[in-house]
Amino acid sequence: MISKKTKYALKALYHLAGQPTSQPVLISDLAKAGNIPKKFLEFILLSLRKGGILQSRIGKGGGYYLASPPAKITLGSVVRILEGDLAPVQCLSETNYAKCDECDDEATCGIRLVMVDVNKALAQVLDSLTLADMLERSETERSKRANVLDFSI
Template sequence: MISQKAKYALRALLVLAEAGVGQSVPISDIADGQRIPRKFLEQILLDLKHRGLVSSRRGKNGGYALLRSPDLITVGEVLRLIDGPLAPLPCLSRMAYRRCEDCDGEEDCRIRRVFAEAHRANTAVLDAATLADMIADPGHRRMLDAG
């Protein structure tokens, strides 16, 4: 399950993607339009800025803007940046691998085998889906907004 913070991050990034790379959108427009608490959105956008996905500009025409093309930002990347590793078990994680404390051997672990298959399928979808895909397919946005 993804966090509320990750859902808000995706919703904010979709607004910025629709505006276009480098086009500033005021934080109040994002917060109001997406029904995201402003203080929480400020935190999220600051995280995304530190991770190199968005930039900020002060002043009359200020706001936040996407730094990369929407077709180069995947859902998987955003989830990892906001929520951390996607793997359901620590022994499957690319970002934060560690051996399970109670494990006798990864090769023989029947639990790991099933979750590894599910994890591969899940990450394949998340790492293939881009912000551009979500903009092009309004059904994705409806599903995102419904949660």
């Protein structure tokens, strides 16, 4: 399960992805749009900036904006910046490895062996989905709810 920090980050990034390219948005506007506590959001945005997802501009007309187009920012990269690696068990972690206390032999551990597949599947899905995909899916669902037919080819 992702943390509230990552959920808030995705909400803020979703909002930024809907803005014109390189147009900074104030933290207060992002906090209001996503109903996110401002101080918590400041910490999240700083982490995303350090991770290369966001850029910022100070002064008049300043704020945060996406460092790359939404189609280039994967959900996997966002989750890894905020949560660490995606390993479902610590013995699979590349950044925070620890041997499980209850495990006698990692090479034959059934839990570890099946969690390898879970880890690969999760990474594959998150690394193939982008902010643009998130925007598109949301818009598609909004259109369905509004009973709007899309005749584009």
